[in-house]
Amino acid sequence: MEWIKVLHLLAVLGWMTGIFAVPRAIIFWKREYAQLGAFGPTGDLTIRIYRFSLGLGVIAIATGLWLGWYWGFPLWVWSKLGLVALLAAHYGWTGRLVLRARKGIFTESDFWLRVFNEISVFGAIGVLIIVVFKPF
Template identity: 25%
Template sequence: MLYLWLKALHIIALVCWFAGLFYLPRLFVYHAMSHDNISHERFCVMERKLYRGIMTPSMVLTLALGAGLLSLNPSYYFSQGWLHAKLLLVSALVVYHLICGAQLKRFASGENRHSHVFYRWFNEAPVLALLGIVILVVVRPF
């Protein structure tokens, strides 16, 4: 029963984290296209609240609950190749999350160096990671 609760909460936290991973770079697209001070300030507030209030707590919960799931049967999980690939993708997502945080600070200080086109492409990375993670967990190809 504990396994099922941890799994359900892990999935809920993951969905919340991914909502932020999909939305924050989209805000960056619009922020990079804005040129007035009012829009700049509004985007800074939205980005900061999303990152600190939703994304980061959701990431921490996702990682903690995932670790809890792994702790229930570590010898089994760590012998599975799909898990190692999944953890690699999760590590890449954590790095992506931190890059988003650094970019948020650049926007806040007026030091953004990228165009809205860059952020449109940047926004696709978590989609690819999600595809890989879901396939690895459900199909378990190796």
């Protein structure tokens, strides 16, 4: 079971990297697109980070469910899963932004994208608090 925990933590780290990096990268992609008027290397990198971290997110959720099942799904696991579901929805929305950016559609402001990026930080902090303190 310890190897599942290791795999889970590695996958979570990779997924969180994408969750935190991609919205910020869209800001730079937007600026690059405005300057070049075309798809550039920042967009390519952003897409690659999103795709890679998406796979890690799937592994993180699958191994998290496995661990939850192993522990009998105590209340703290359900609370964590609720926050993870919100983070997954946030990541899905990020994917929508990436798909629109591939078409050259950047309607959100830099400020909006920065706030959107920081929302995920609060979700990650909530997950950490629940996992470490297990308040329920």
